[in-house]
Amino acid sequence: DQQVKQNSPSLSVQEGRISILNCDYTNSMFDYFLWYKKYPAEGPTFLISISSIKDKNEDGRFTVFLNKSAKHLSLHIVPSQPGDSAVYFCAASVLIQGAQKLVFGQGTRLTINP
Amino acid sequence: NAGVTQTPKFQVLKTGQSMTLQCAQDMNHNSMYWYRQDPGMGLRLIYYSASEGTTDKGEVPNGYNVSRLNKREFSLRLESAAPSQTSVYFCASRRNGQGMNTGELFFGEGSRLTVL
Numbered sequence: 001d002q003q004v005k006q007n008s009p010s011l012s013v014q015e016g017r018i019s020i021l022n023c024d025y026t027n028s029m030f031d032y033f034l035w036y037k038k039y040p041a042e043g044p045t046f047l048i049s050i051s052s053i054k055d056k057n058e059d060g061r062f063t064v065f066l067n068k069s070a071k072h073l074s075l076h077i078v079p080s081q082p083g084d085s086a087v088y089f090c091a092a093s094v095l096i097q098g099a100q101k102l103v104f105g106q107g108t109r110l111t112i113n114p
Numbered sequence: 115n116a117g118v119t120q121t122p123k124f125q126v127l128k129t130g131q132s133m134t135l136q137c138a139q140d141m142n143h144n145s146m147y148w149y150r151q152d153p154g155m156g157l158r159l160i161y162y163s164a165s166e167g168t169t170d171k172g173e174v175p176n177g178y179n180v181s182r183l184n185k186r187e188f189s190l191r192l193e194s195a196a197p198s199q200t201s202v203y204f205c206a207s208r209r210n211g212q213g214m215n216t217g218e219l220f221f222g223e224g225s226r227l228t229v230l
Contacts, residue, residue, distance in 0.1 A: 043204055043221030089156060099164035100145065100208060102219060104157040
């Protein structure tokens, strides 16, 4: 079963507008949530994270919101830039037997149109 | 400052052949991971190693074996490749310590494997 879900395979946004990427999870034991960005032919790179005890974390143009009651998080990018075009993966972290494991969503392909 | 290095970057195998994907990190990280990426499936954990000398199964371990050769190196072996193992494989290591920042994984560039 998919513990972390990104239900939108793709999203297209005009340059300068806000991009909102969504992610849902089922396991209440997740303690941290992260967003990764991936360009073609490259490995994913870390973007931003949030602890399960917070509801918002901001880093420049990127803000992640966490709604624990709804088991939902979202990544806001504002303003969106052409270089933001990439695949974005949501991930959730859980500590199991002393080891930190990340569970990833399916990814959302974001395209920023000029 | 190489980070995580994977080899080979591309490989084509015939069904039943074996091969090993190599991974090395130079960041002195304790934990290392192997993921596979398939369309519509995201990144799925195959095996991980929380520290030198230990390995554990992830979500999709069948058909794979791993070796944590030392702190730097973590290899993934396919003993008898199958077409279902056609995928892009990513090795990653995790920042040491506890807390939020330790969720950050550093990924290699990936190894694209095709099994015919």
